[in-house]
Amino acid sequence: MVQIPSDQIKSKEILDWKGLHLFHFRGSSCSQKLRIYLNLKGISWTPHSINLASGKNYSEWFLGINPKGLVPVLVDDGHVEIESNDILEYLEKKFPENSLSSSSSNSDIKSLLKEEDNLHEDIRNIAYRYMFGGLGTKQLKKLKKYEEYKSTNQELDQLKMKEVEFYKNFGSNGITDNAVKNSLYRFSECYERYETLLNHQKFFTGNDLSLVDIAWFIYTYRLFISGFPFDDKFPLVSQWFQKLYSQKEFFNEVNDPLLFKLIRLYARISNNLSGKSIKKILDN
Numbered sequence: 001m002v003q004i005p006s007d008q009i010k011s012k013e014i015l016d017w018k019g020l021h022l023f024h025f026r027g028s029s030c031s032q033k034l035r036i037y038l039n040l041k042g043i044s045w046t047p048h049s050i051n052l053a054s055g056k057n058y059s060e061w062f063l064g065i066n067p068k069g070l071v072p073v074l075v076d077d078g079h080v081e082i083e084s085n086d087i088l089e090y091l092e093k094k095f096p097e098n099s100l101s102s103s104s105s106n107s108d109i110k111s112l113l114k115e116e117d118n119l120h121e122d123i124r125n126i127a128y129r130y131m132f133g134g135l136g137t138k139q140l141k142k143l144k145k146y147e148e149y150k151s152t153n154q155e156l157d158q159l160k161m162k163e164v165e166f167y168k169n170f171g172s173n174g175i176t177d178n179a180v181k182n183s184l185y186r187f188s189e190c191y192e193r194y195e196t197l198l199n200h201q202k203f204f205t206g207n208d209l210s211l212v213d214i215a216w217f218i219y220t221y222r223l224f225i226s227g228f229p230f231d232d233k234f235p236l237v238s239q240w241f242q243k244l245y246s247q248k249e250f251f252n253e254v255n256d257p258l259l260f261k262l263i264r265l266y267a268r269i270s271n272n273l274s275g276k277s278i279k280k281i282l283d284n
């Protein structure tokens with residue numbers, strides 16, 4: 001995916017940082033994915049929290065690192081990587097011990113991670129509708145500043161516009177029933193395939209845990225807490241998920257503070273009351 005060469009980084013001081021640094025946010029799914037990976041590998045790193053809820057990712061300083069305004073971002077001895085799956089692959093190359101990529105070829109893992117990344121807007125649709133209970137609208141002033149920010153990388157500026165479009169749309173229309181339905185359909189298609197594979201292997205790419213499992217764990221967690229009926233529809237995926245969820249390296253990274261649990265309880269109840277639970281939408 002798109003890389004940011006050092007000469008395009010405007011917040012230059014990070015280029016002098018030594019060791020492994022990660023810009024992340026506690027509740028961000030892509031950050032959770034990386035933290036789980038780092039836990040499992042026992043790699044030490046320096047955290048830099050970017051508060052997405054207060055719009056710190058739209059600050060001039062952070063956009064000077066990632067003009068897309070997204071976390072996670074890895075800085076390794078001044079080398080900058082954006083995109084959670086690229087970061088996973090980068091780290092896996094750098095730290096090959098306790099491999100999390102041995103059960104499949106690198107190119108298969110890459111294409112499965114690409115497939116997972118293509119569903120990012122879909123998990124966002126589910127999260128904004130079933131987890132955040134109407135929260136998450138961006139302040140128009142901040143969104144405008146973000147939209148107008150110009151980096152020296154046109155490709156990244158263009159990709160950023162997709163984000164801007166999502167948040168503008170969300171601000172005006174919320175997440176529509178149709179968007180939820182299409183997103184659930186796309187997830188179900190992938191889960192059908194993984195359910196079949198789990199009949200004769202322990203994990204998504206073979207008998208060993210891999211980067212693909214870590215990536216899909218995050219989506220599955222979000223769908224699970226949003227009421228996706230895994231037990232009924234994909235029982236083997238459900239068992240796979242519970243096995244990972246019971247491990248502290250996974251659980252600790254996704255376990256939200258009580259306030260967020262209450263917000264999503266409210267979101268689920270209000271969707272249920274209006275006959276729009278995920279189960280209902282899937283069954284119709």
Ligand SMILES: N[C@@H](CCC(=O)N[C@@H](CS)C(=O)NCC(=O)O)C(=O)O
Nearest residue numbers: 028029030052070071072083084085
């Ligand atoms: N494809 C990117 C997606 C990154 C992304 O969308 N990150 C979200 C958090 S999971 C973010 O930073 N959102 C900004 C916001 O909420 O304003 C990746 O895998 O790293």
